[in-house]
Structure formats: C-alpha cells, structure tokens
Amino acid sequence: MCLAVPARILLLQAGDMALVDIGGVRKQVSVALVDGLAPDDYVIVHVGYALARIDPAAAAATLAAMADAGINAGALA
Amino acid sequence: MRRDYHRPLDVKRGRVDLAHGAGGRATAQLVEELFLKAFDNEWLRPLNDAASLPIPAGRLVMATDSHVVSPIFFPGGDIGSLAVHGTINDVAMAGAMPLYLAAGFVLEEGYPLSDLQRVVASMAAAAKSAGVPVVTGDTKVVERGKGDGVYITTTGVGVVSAGIELGGANARVGDAIFVSGTIGDHGVAIMSKRENLEFETEILSDSAPLHRLVAALLAACPRIRVLRDPTRGGLATTLNEIARQSGVGMSLEERAIPVAPGVAAACELLGLDPLYVANEGKLIAIVPAPDAEAVLAAFRGHPLGRQAALIGRVTHDPDQFVQMTTALGGRRVVDWLTGDQLPRIC
Amino acid sequence: MKYVDEFRDGDIARGLAAAIAHEADPARRYQFMEFCGGHTHAISRHGVADLLPPNVRMIHGPGCPVCVLPIGRVDLAINLALERGVILCSYGDTLRVPASDGRSLLRAKAEGADVRMVYSAADALKIARATPEREVVFFAIGFETTTPPTALVLREARAAAVANFTVLCNHVLTPAAIVNILESPEVRTLGTVLLDGFVGPAHVSTVIGTEPYEFFAEEYRKPVVITGFEPLDVLQAILMLVRQVNEGRSEVENQFSRVVSREGNLKAQALVAEVFELRRAFEWRGLGTVPYSALAIRAEFADFDAERRFGLEYRAVPDNKACECGAILRGVKRPTECKLFGTACTPETPMGSCMVSSEGACAAHYSYGRFRDRAPAATPAVSDA
Numbered sequence: 001m002c003l004a005v006p007a008r009i010l011l012l013q014a015g016d017m018a019l020v021d022i023g024g025v026r027k028q029v030s031v032a033l034v035d036g037l038a039p040d041d042y043v044i045v046h047v048g049y050a051l052a053r054i055d056p057a058a059a060a061a062t063l064a065a066m067a068d069a070g071i072n073a074g075a076l077a
Numbered sequence: 078m079r080r081d082y083h084r085p086l087d088v089k090r091g092r093v094d095l096a097h098g099a100g101g102r103a104t105a106q107l108v109e110e111l112f113l114k115a116f117d118n119e120w121l122r123p124l125n126d127a128a129s130l131p132i133p134a135g136r137l138v139m140a141t142d143s144h145v146v147s148p149i150f151f152p153g154g155d156i157g158s159l160a161v162h163g164t165i166n167d168v169a170m171a172g173a174m175p176l177y178l179a180a181g182f183v184l185e186e187g188y189p190l191s192d193l194q195r196v197v198a199s200m201a202a203a204a205k206s207a208g209v210p211v212v213t214g215d216t217k218v219v220e221r222g223k224g225d226g227v228y229i230t231t232t233g234v235g236v237v238s239a240g241i242e243l244g245g246a247n248a249r250v251g252d253a254i255f256v257s258g259t260i261g262d263h264g265v266a267i268m269s270k271r272e273n274l275e276f277e278t279e280i281l282s283d284s285a286p287l288h289r290l291v292a293a294l295l296a297a298c299p300r301i302r303v304l305r306d307p308t309r310g311g312l313a314t315t316l317n318e319i320a321r322q323s324g325v326g327m328s329l330e331e332r333a334i335p336v337a338p339g340v341a342a343a344c345e346l347l348g349l350d351p352l353y354v355a356n357e358g359k360l361i362a363i364v365p366a367p368d369a370e371a372v373l374a375a376f377r378g379h380p381l382g383r384q385a386a387l388i389g390r391v392t393h394d395p396d397q398f399v400q401m402t403t404a405l406g407g408r409r410v411v412d413w414l415t416g417d418q419l420p421r422i423c
Numbered sequence: 424m425k426y427v428d429e430f431r432d433g434d435i436a437r438g439l440a441a442a443i444a445h446e447a448d449p450a451r452r453y454q455f456m457e458f459c460g461g462h463t464h465a466i467s468r469h470g471v472a473d474l475l476p477p478n479v480r481m482i483h484g485p486g487c488p489v490c491v492l493p494i495g496r497v498d499l500a501i502n503l504a505l506e507r508g509v510i511l512c513s514y515g516d517t518l519r520v521p522a523s524d525g526r527s528l529l530r531a532k533a534e535g536a537d538v539r540m541v542y543s544a545a546d547a548l549k550i551a552r553a554t555p556e557r558e559v560v561f562f563a564i565g566f567e568t569t570t571p572p573t574a575l576v577l578r579e580a581r582a583a584a585v586a587n588f589t590v591l592c593n594h595v596l597t598p599a600a601i602v603n604i605l606e607s608p609e610v611r612t613l614g615t616v617l618l619d620g621f622v623g624p625a626h627v628s629t630v631i632g633t634e635p636y637e638f639f640a641e642e643y644r645k646p647v648v649i650t651g652f653e654p655l656d657v658l659q660a661i662l663m664l665v666r667q668v669n670e671g672r673s674e675v676e677n678q679f680s681r682v683v684s685r686e687g688n689l690k691a692q693a694l695v696a697e698v699f700e701l702r703r704a705f706e707w708r709g710l711g712t713v714p715y716s717a718l719a720i721r722a723e724f725a726d727f728d729a730e731r732r733f734g735l736e737y738r739a740v741p742d743n744k745a746c747e748c749g750a751i752l753r754g755v756k757r758p759t760e761c762k763l764f765g766t767a768c769t770p771e772t773p774m775g776s777c778m779v780s781s782e783g784a785c786a787a788h789y790s791y792g793r794f795r796d797r798a799p800a801a802t803p804a805v806s807d808a
Contacts, residue, residue, distance in 0.1 A: 002568035002626035006426035023342025023424035026277035048543030059681040070438015407470020409791040415770035419515035
C-alpha cells in the first residue's frame with residue numbers, strides 16, 4: 001500500500017504548498033505535514049502530500065551497508 | 078446583390094452549428110473554406126462523394142481508426158495529427174506503402190471553429206509531411222452534449238509488394254524482438270493534461286508516421302516476420318497479442334527496454350507500469366535471429382529509430398507467456414492489460 | 424530517479440541474495456510475512472523471490488486497504504452515487520472493487536452515477552467548492568499513511584465552511600490487523616502457518632513510527648523489520664530477519680531509517696487524533712470483525728461526515744462462498760489453492776478483493792507470477808534458430 005515517491009523540493013509556496021521535482025516531473029504538493037523544509041531537501045510524497053524528509057546521511061549509510069553485505073558474502077563464499 | 082457571394086466563415090469567433098451538418102450551403106462552405114483549403118490536392122478538389130484514385134501494382138491494404146482522444150490538444154500533437162499518423166501506421170505495419178487517407182468528422186454543436194481549424198491544419202501538415210493526402214471525407218454534426226468536441230475516423234489504403242507477408246501469426250521460436258524507441262511517451266503526455274492528474278513534464282507525445290522507417294527496415298530485411306505498433310495497452314499488450322496469434326512465448330530483458338527518465342518518473346508517481354502505457358510513434362519488429370544485426374543498423378540509421386533496442390527473443394511456450402528478466406535479475410510475467418490502467422495510491 | 428534507482432541496483436541485489444543464502448541455515452525453513460501490499464507488489468514486479476534461497480519464503484499479508492474494504496462499505500458509496508445523486512470522488516484503486524449485484528463504482532458510472540477519480544483528497548474538496556449546488560462525497564480509504572491527508576482536508580473544509588462536502592471514512596489501522604493475524608488460530612495454536620517474522624510497512628511507519636511494533640515483537644516473540652519499498656530494501660530486510668531468527672532475537676529493527684524514526688511524524692499523528700476517533704469494531708473483508716481497528720470522524724467534524732449527513736446504515740455482505748480471500752489474506756492459503764483463481768476470478772473479472780487491487784496476493788500472482796505454477800517440464804526453452 002501507500003505508493004509514495006521521493007521528490008526534491010524546488011521552492012516552498014504559500015499555504016503550506018511546494019513545487020517539487022520527481023525525476024524531471026514537476027508537481028505541486030502539500031507540505032503541511034512536514035516542518036522545517038528547505039529547497040533541495042528530498043521528501044516522500046503520497047497522494048499529493050509530503051509525509052517525511054529523506055535523510056541523505058541515513059540513505060547513504062543504508063546503501064553502504066547493502067553493498068557491504070554482498071562483499072562480505074562474496075569473501076566468505 | 079452579388080450572386081454567389083456569401084460571407085466567409087467567421088473562424089475566429091464562429092462555432093459549429095447544426096446547419097453545418099445538414100448538407101446544404103453551410104456544409105459546403107465549411108468543407109470548402111476549412112477542409113479543402115487545408116487539405117487541398119487534385120483528388121479532393123473535385124469534391125465528389127468518392128475519390129477516383131490511381132494505384133500501383135500490388136495487394137491493396139486498408140485500415141481504419143476512430144479517434145476520440147481527450148484532451149484534443151496535448152503536448153506533441155492533437156487529435157488531427159494523431160488521426161493521420163495512426164492510420165498511416167496501421168497500413169505501414171502490413172508492410173504496405175500508404176497512399177491515401179479518408180477522414181470522417183463528427184463535430185459537436187458549439188465546438189469553436191478556431192479550434193476546428195487548428196485541428197484540420199495539424200492534420201493537413203501531418204499528411205503533407207508524410208506524403209499521404211486526404212482525398213475524401215465526410216462531416217456530420219451532433220447536438221451539444223452528444224459529442225466530445227471532435228471525433229475523427231480515418232481510413233487509409235496502401236499497396237504491399239508481392240513477397241511481403243507480415244502478420245501477427247508469423248513469429249517463430251528464436252526470433253529477435255525489437256522496439257523502435259522509448260515506450261510510454263504518448264500515454265504520459267496525455268495524462269499530464271488530464272484533470273485531477275496535473276503534473277508538469279517535458280514529455281511529448283511520440284505521435285509520428287512510421288511508413289518510411291518500415292520501408293527502410295524491409296529494404297534491409299525482407300524476411301521480417303511481424304511489425305506492429307504498440308498503441309492502446311502498450312508494449313505488453315501488443316506482445317501478448319502476437320504471442321497468442323503465433324502460439325509462442327517470449328522472453329524479455331527489462332534492462333534493454335528504453336524508457337525516457339521523465340516517463341519513468343511520471344509512472345512511478347502515478348503507480349503505472351510503462352509497459353502498459355500507449356505509444357503512437359513506435360513499432361515492434363520481430364525478425365529472424367540472423368537478421369538482427371542488419372535490422373538494428375537499419376533502425377539506427379533512421380531518425381525515428383535512433384533509440385531502437387533488441388529487447389528479447391521468441392521462445393517455445395505452450396502457455397504463450399511473455400516473461401521478463403527484471404533489472405534485479407528476477408523473473409516475472411508481463412501479462413495482458415486488465416481493464417484500464419488507473420493511477421493508484423497503494 | 425534519486426532514492427529510487429540506486430535502491431534497485433542489480434549487482435547489490437545479487438550481493439544481498441548471496442548474503443541471505445549464506446546466512447540462512449539450510450536445516451530450517453524461514454517464512455516471513457510482508458504485511459504491506461506495496462511490498463507484495465514490489466516483490467512480484469521485480470521478481471525478488473527468484474533471488475531467495477529455496478528455504479526462505481514470503482507470505483503475503485493483508486496490508487492492502489482496498490483488499491480489506493468490505494463489500495458493504497463499497498455498497499454505501501455506490502448507493503450514494505446512484506440513488507442520492509452525489510458526486511462521488513474516489514482514488515483509482517477503489518473504482519473496480521466488486522460489490523453487491525455485480526456492481527462496482529466504475530459500473531455505477533456506466534449506469535449514470537457521477538463517479539470521479541481523484542489523485543488526492545484535496546482534489547475532492549476542490550470539486551466541492553467548484554460545484555456548490557451538488558453534494559460531494561470523498562470515499563476515503565487507506566491505512567495510516569493516507570489518513571493525515573484526509574484529516575487535513577476535513578480541517579480545511581470546516582475552516583472554510585464548505586457546506587456540500589463530506590467524507591465517507593474507511594481508514595483502517597495497521598497494528599490491529601497484525602494482531603489479528605498473530606491471534607488467528609492457524610498462527611497462534613495450530614501452527615499451520617509458520618510465521619518467523621514480519622517485513623513491516625514502510626510508509627505507514629513514517630507516520631506512526633516504529634514504536635507501535637515493539638508490542639508484537641515482545642508479546643508474540645516475532646521479529647519485525649520496518650522496510651523500505653525498493654527491492655534492495657526488501658532484500659536487506661530479509662537478511663536482517665534471517666539474522667534475528669538465527670540469533671533468537673525478536674526485536675523491532677528499522678531498515679528504512681532514511682525516512683522512518685521511532686516516534687514517526689508527530690505533527691501528522693496529532694492532526695489525525697484531532698479529527699478522528701477509534702471505532703469500537705469494523706469489518707475487514709476476509710478477516711471478519713476486528714476491534715479498534717478503524718477510524719470514524721469525531722463529533723466536532725460531524726458536519727463533514729457522510730455517514731451522518733446521509734443517515735447511512737451499514738449492512739454486511741458476505742463474500743462468494745468459494746472465495747478464499749480470507750484465508751489468503753491471513754497467509755493460510757496460497758492463491759492457487761482457491762478454486763476460483765484463474766478461472767472465474769481473474770484481474771479482468773475479480774470475484775474477491777485479493778484479485779481486485781494490483782497488490783492483492785492473487786492479482787500479484789496472476790499478473791506477475793503465474794508462470795511459476797507450471798510443472799518444470801513445461802518451462803520454456805529458447806532455441807537459437
């Protein structure tokens with residue numbers, strides 16, 4: 001459930017709205033549910049509403065751990 | 078009083094009314110000042126009920142399509158150019174050179190003449206650029222509320238040379254499957270203008286006439302088995318149709334299927350699968366494996382085939398499944414489209 | 424697309440698959456339930472199951488709000504559209520759900536009902552403002568991810584006193600559904616469904632946080648890994664679950680740390696609490712009546728509650744007797760074990776909820792995985808002629 005896509009904030013607008021970029025597609029979404037956003041932040045968007053900010057450091061750490069798991073498995077194989 | 082003088086059509090502010098469809102002077106005026114003016118060619122000019130046409134030797138190929146697209150104007154085209162390209166392509170997929178088009182219009186009372194002129198001008202430009210004239214037509218008008226602005230039906234005829242026998246039942250195990258370029262562009266362009274789904278994108282409809290590309294492909298490989306354009310239902314549905322007609326299966330590589338980044342993004346956003354999104358300027362070619370290289374070169378040598386790709390092979394499969402190796406390395410079935418692909422939230 | 428493509432990398436996937444194969448104990452089986460329909464869809468669409476060793480299997484859970492929407496609730500919406508002449512606004516997912524008398528919202532539209540698809544709850548409110556002379560009803564469905572947007576729209580409607588707008592609320596709660604599964608006889612006592620852990624919902628958890636799952640991990644001693652939606656996320660989560668099982672742990676781990684925190688989105692939670700309250704009981708298609716599992720609109724927003732405005736009375740409607748959706752939703756049976764699967768019941772002609780939504784277990788299997796049902800002898804061979 002809950003199809004949501006990562007989107008980059010292009011600019012914040014009045015009325016708790018924002019213009020975001022999703023892989024080249026631009027859309028206006030509501031940011032009423034997330035405080036403290038700035039342009040270039042990434043958020044996940046569900047049914048036209050941003051639900052949470054994506055933490056770039058955590059994302060990078062997750063990816064690194066994923067890659068490591070493979071390397072370790074390879075080393076042990 | 079001057080005989081035979083009538084006020085020219087007020088294209089800027091006028092609207093289609095029931096008189097335009099009644100068959101009298103108003104109809105004649107609409108035909109002359111709007112349609113004939115735009116389409117003008119020697120076969121249309123006599124304005125007979127039928128056009129009398131020379132045709133070269135070969136087998137006659139005929140195709141027809143009705144166009145009800147909404148919105149009427151969309152990024153990259155409109156119902157007019159779509160109507161011309163769509164029917165040219167149907168004829169071309171039989172391996173035939175399209176020669177002539179007929180166009181029937183059902184207009185809704187109240188439709189602005191300026192918009193109608195825009196559509197007709199677009200049709201005329203598409204026909205001229207493709208070298209396939211509109212030689213005969215018809216116009217009817219329905220009451221307000223009983224139409225959607227404009228419906229267009231185009232019928233096209235062409236001629237196919239002896240020895241060329243393309244058809245959906247021709248695919249054979251081991252054949253190579255090509256697509257001529259990126260998939261999903263048209264459907265996404267249309268959706269970006271639909272009410273309640275508004276998003277901005279630079280994706281344009283890929284609506285284009287493919288007959289010259291087809292000629293180039295056939296020249297490079299007369300043994301092509303199947304040509305088809307994946308319109309409604311997208312690549313997936315068209316491949317399933319062919320698999321069923323030929324009694325074969327197919328095996329595709331997801332990584333090889335070209336999808337423009339903007340189309341991929343729009344599909345992610347709406348929860349759609351590009352494999353099922355309509356195309357209007359692409360074709361699928363199924364060719365014997367030894368001819369694959371020559372066919373790819375012929376594709377890439379044509380402006381409408383620069384991003385062509387080998388996407389899979391025909392397989393032996395009594396269940397006629399179209400299967401795909403995913404980018405991840407797993408496998409899945411690429412099934413028929415179910416109903417209309419609707420944007421989802423889940 | 425950033426934060427999407429890199430989490431679909433084939434090489435990393437193979438690496439994770441190798442790690443899972445390496446750490447899974449060949450002497451035992453592992454069965455994990457992915458609760459969320461979005462995970463079911465992702466697993467099927469990317470063919471994740473093919474990367475798992477044969478002793479690690481996924482069971483599809485009931486986390487598909489469309490799948491668990493009871494016929495009776497859809498009937499209410501259809502009725503409003505056909506008999507009461509409202510403009511019925513609905514997400515695309517719900518339009519084809521089969522309800523009573525062979526109807527669906529889409530079929531009702533063909534009969535003349537004014538049914539409109541919207542992408543967002545805000546669109547429904549926009550339509551209400553644009554057509555003040557018509558009653559507009561928004562058919563709200565979804566788990567906790569989708570509820571805050573509905574809450575926002577209700578607040579906006581009240582603030583602007585939009586007199587012709589109401590919401591037919593069918594929002595349901597994830598933890599209640601998970602408990603229902605864990606309490607089912609097949610899982611708890613009979614042991615016919617072996618559940619070693621859960622792949623927990625991604626976006627629901629951005630709203631509710633990871634804290635609500637701690638109860639299951641403790642009480643039922645089942646590990647839960649909150650997981651992102653991309654295939655690499657799922658693979659990493661399965662690896663984490665395998666490790667927990669091997670080490671005898673039953674904890675809540677957060678694989679989706681780039682978006683999910685322990686406390687979740689407090690602002691969204693507060694908004695939801697302001698507008699909605701718990702229903703004492705709610706029927707879930709396939710699961711029966713589940714206590715404290717769904718939300719109703721609070722009295723303060725009564726003017727925007729479609730059930731109050733139109734005096735709606737809910738009538739439960741049973742599923743087709745041969746339909747095994749209930750068992751499938753609980754992971755007790757597989758789609759192929761339902762007599763109707765692939766014959767009377769297909770995505771084109773769905774009989775039950777598991778087939779209607781593209782992420783329902785049956786629809787996912789039919790659309791993406793049917794070829795696995797074949798006997799090995801029938802596997803296609805490629806000959807390079």
